[in-house]
Amino acid sequence: MIELTNVSKTYETGNKAIKNINLKIRDGEFVFIVGKSGSGKSTLFKLLTRELKATSGEITVNGCDLGKIKRRNIPKYRRTLGVVFQDFRLLYDRNVFENVAFAQRVIGASNSEIRKNVPEMLKLTGLGAKYKSYPNHLSGGEQQRVAIARALINQPQVLLADEPTGNLDSYNTHEIMRLLETINSMGTTVVVITHSKEMVNEMKKRVITMDKGVIVSDDDSEVKEISVMPVNGNSGSRAKGRSRRRRDDGA
Numbered sequence: 001m002i003e004l005t006n007v008s009k010t011y012e013t014g015n016k017a018i019k020n021i022n023l024k025i026r027d028g029e030f031v032f033i034v035g036k037s038g039s040g041k042s043t044l045f046k047l048l049t050r051e052l053k054a055t056s057g058e059i060t061v062n063g064c065d066l067g068k069i070k071r072r073n074i075p076k077y078r079r080t081l082g083v084v085f086q087d088f089r090l091l092y093d094r095n096v097f098e099n100v101a102f103a104q105r106v107i108g109a110s111n112s113e114i115r116k117n118v119p120e121m122l123k124l125t126g127l128g129a130k131y132k133s134y135p136n137h138l139s140g141g142e143q144q145r146v147a148i149a150r151a152l153i154n155q156p157q158v159l160l161a162d163e164p165t166g167n168l169d170s171y172n173t174h175e176i177m178r179l180l181e182t183i184n185s186m187g188t189t190v191v192v193i194t195h196s197k198e199m200v201n202e203m204k205k206r207v208i209t210m211d212k213g214v215i216v217s218d219d220d221s222e223v224k225e226i227s228v229m230p231v232n233g234n235s236g237s238r239a240k241g242r243s244r245r246r247r248d249d250g251a
């Protein structure tokens, strides 16, 4: 579960990138976050990875309060997340197998675990035949698959991706989105920031739209069901946020 309550982030420059956001993403959901350039999507992403700390408000991810987490516990927290970026961020002097195995070595997995887990993950991500290849010899779509395999190898509860298809053509965008959908169907919560309107329209998942640091729409189906009663005549994300919390309080 990811929950943001009245979260704001103001950069040192005075730039208010996130303004009083309320948001809840349940376990096992697949959520798109969309919005114009500069609307605060990556800032929200960095708040969730705890690269940034919120200026005010509360963020909890899988029961962990990110405002209270001690610096020394941040790496442990990050291991509960899988993180994927537009620019892949692979180790270019290591082959595909080693790129994925590296994430396992970091958490102290044994060689026998690595020999079992990595081939399974490469198979899932469609890279079984490429395990010896170096990233420079792979297509963009394949490189992103390696990044996704690496993000998933330690079985995170949540996969966060910031524009994972931003450098890919339409074919590879489809392939990566299908892979994310498969991963989600296996139980991982998936949060994807994207500019790809085509994919968002096609995949029929929950879509959160940001603009100038606020959530301007959120077609959360569960919230829709419980939002039939108008909240002070308001519509939009803030009213939805309130009704969602009220339901939870009573549940």
Ligand SMILES: Nc1ncnc2c1ncn2[C@@H]1O[C@H](COP(=O)(O)OP(=O)(O)OP(=O)(O)O)[C@@H](O)[C@H]1O
Residues within 6 Å of the ligand: 011, 012, 013, 015, 016, 017, 035, 036, 037, 038, 039, 040, 041, 042, 043, 044
């Ligand atoms: N390190 C920073 N210091 C100051 N302001 C920043 C910093 N990073 C981002 N901003 C500002 O915060 C706002 C939100 O930026 P953010 O990167 O979150 O947008 P975004 O929605 O991810 O945009 P894009 O679609 O272009 O990636 C913008 O006005 C941006 O200029």
Ligand SMILES: [Mg+2]
Residues within 6 Å of the ligand: 041, 042, 043
């Ligand atoms: Mg961004």
